[in-house]
Amino acid sequence: MSEYLDHQMISLQEMPERAPPGQLPRSIEILLENDLVDTCKPGDRVQIAGIHRALPSKNTSSGMFNTLVVANHCRPCTKELASDAFTREDVENIKAFAKRDDVVATMTKSLAPSICGHTHEKTALLLMLLGGHEKNLKNGTHLRGDINILMLGDPSTAKSQLLRFVLRIAPLAVSTTGRGSSGVGLTAAVTTDDETGERRLEAGAMVLADRGVCCVDEFDKMLDADRVAIHEVMEQQTVTISKAGIHASLNARCSVVAAANPVYGQYDTSRTPMQNIGLPDSLLSRFDLLFIILDKKDPDHDRKISKHVLRMHSLRRTAPPPAMVGMSTDSGSTAARAAQMFIRVDAQLVAEDAETEILSADFIKKYIQYAKTTSAPQMSEEAASKISQAYATLRGKNEEYRTLPVTARTLETIIRLATAHAKLHLRGLVGVEDAEFALNMLYYAIFKDEVAPPKEIEDNDGARDDEDFGGGG
Structure with a gap:
């Protein structure tokens, strides 16, 4: 008589702020079983206690064994307020x-x-x-309630600082940049599982930011082909994938806050706003608000800023010094204050x-x-x-x-x-x-x-x- 148990393999990565200088964050495979399955989702910050084990290898001539951690307990450390x-x-x-x-x-x-x-x-x-x-x-019919905002303006007008503040204050926020992101990186990608060889889905930035905020800096540097991929996300709030025999629809109910520079680097007042923005109407109509932030040469204003x-x-x-993000510094009771x-x-x-x-x-x-x-x-x-x-x-x-x-x-x-x-x-x-x-x-x-x-x-x-x-x- 066989008894089948739920199990899930996740990859636990070291927090970026705790990684050694000049090195990439290290990661390790974690095996979750029974009630621990689906206790966390990609992007969560968690504390896991478990047993470190070596797996038997078919190729014993090398003397190298793969290792993983069999989890006994998983505690989320997210910023969600209960x-x-x-x-x-x-x-x-x-x-x-x-x-x-x-x-x-x-x-x-x-x-x-x-x-x-x-x-x-x-x-x-x-x-x-x-x-x-x-x-x-x-x-x-699904009517979205999330508000999308685009801030377009001259360099050095605190657009990125406003995005960083949203990352600090929002309960769930995912940050990315236009040049460092592709269309599948923002939505979802189809990859091959190393163990079974089967195709699987990997969530992108906007899927990870479901019920949260997705901040995209340098939005104008994104390629047109990649920018088209987020059209569906910003209005229907879903990501539809039809690749390699996989047909799936993922939820991406997030607000998009983007920052961009004008087409010519600096805003040209002799041209119309649409010529300075340089983005298609099909994308602009999906933004609820678009703010043009100008760096005006006003002596009084410059004196005030300086x-x-x-x-x-x-x-x-x-x-x-800042505490470790997502971790509690209070080792005592967990009562609300x-x-x-x-x-x-x-x-x-x-x-x-x-x-x-x-x-x-x-x-x-x-x-x-x-x-x-x-x-x-x-x-x-x-x-x-x-x-x-x-x-x-x-x-x-x-x-x-x-x-x-x-x-x-x-x-x-x-x-x-x-x-x-x-x-x-x-x-x-x-x-x-x-x-x-x-x-x-x-x-x-x-x-x-x-x-x-x-x-x-x-x-x-x-x-x-x-x-x-x-x-x-």
């Missing part, structure tokens, strides 16, 4: 903060506070982390006219996670009427100076942005004020202008300090 990570004090602080009038302004200036300015871009990243409301209709950078270099205290709401900011490290109220990274993470899991706003009739009228007006505007094509996807973009803004305030209904805020964000992204200055965003380019903020995750 439901029991919220204390009663956390929930009270979150609900009290959501009732404030300056929720968007305070959260925006607390995102990447070491970066001077870029208020609208930070607000868009905040709404992207919250996301819209995903819908699966009875007829099988003052901010020099102040950070001359007065900033040295931060402690209340997150500190605000961090202390040195008055010398902020602008003279700036407020010093900066939220902590832990509180921002918990606030975003709480808003995503507890709030599912529904569209009100007033907001639907407002969005419908604005969409009709937007379609009739001049097409020469717009950055994004206005299609039916733009209508869904307005709905997603309005829903994310309602989530930010923990509201159960999308109101007219949410629709107006979404329209202001969209007009700024398309025309570099707003319908009316939003009440909650004040574009104060004052310097911010990110003390105790950089290692938040």
